[in-house]
């Protein structure tokens with residue numbers, strides 16, 4: 001992808017997840033960005049673009065300001081990882097850049113672990129992907145799922161993805177989305193215990209920022225927006241559940257001192273539907289970030305459906 005092909009006036013928003021010293025960490029298999037690569041990427045982006053803050057983008061989108069840099073870049077950090085406090089935040093402060101942080105509320109408030117993160121660390125801890133693939137299928141067999149059920153899912157889901165081989169895509173899809181919610185949570189817990197060997201609460205405290213740390217981001221001029229409460233695929237749940245997810249995250253934002261008028265939503269997995277957009281409009285949300293890859297259009301009518309680039313789309 002050539003990010004330089006975007007029309008002038010479009011915004012380059014970059015999405016980050018894990019940013020840490022991966023090689024020296026306990027989980028060198030985790031898929032993320034090395035801190036040194038992050039710093040090199042900031043050098044690169046700074047040489048090509050002007051970093052803007054969420055407040056500048058919000059002011060432009062709401063029409064409060066007509067000014068917007070020709071080549072603007074906004075940095076976004078999803079999922080509320082401790083990495084963002086330990087590595088990203090001090091680096092952004094040093095460079096006087098304001099970043100946007102989107103922590104899901106439940107892991108912070110209840111020391112729970114998102115299934116998606118449990119899956120990442122199962123994969124990072126599993127030295128043998130084949131064994132994990134077989135263990136997942138054995139968990140299904142133990143719950144009386146038929147061989148043909150398993151085979152059909154393998155043939156449909158085990159396709160190599162943008163960053164992952166076929167077996168890993170199968171494991172991720174089955175545990176993130178395909179199996180019924182209760183079942184996939186239960187199997188994920190089983191595999192987490194087996195491969196990561198830690199309690200959920202203990203691991204949650206290591207993985208995510210605390211409320212006090214997130215408050216410090218806000219006080220220091222960083223932007224903190226909504227990434228919902230549970231981190232569900234919003235397009236897979238009913239409108240009333242979506243509204244609860246959004247209300248609970250707004251309560252969380254209020255508690256940590258972040259704005260809840262003219263605020264920014266970041267859809268978990270980039271997933272939303274028409275109900276989501278209707279709810280967000282009612283609740284004074286002005287910008288929504290998806291995971292659709294590309295430059296973010298500054299069209300005010302489409303501001304709830306902004307594209308983002310991934311960190312892997314730029315030199316690291």
Ligand SMILES: [Zn+2]
Nearest residue numbers: 078079268269
């Ligand atoms: Zn997320």
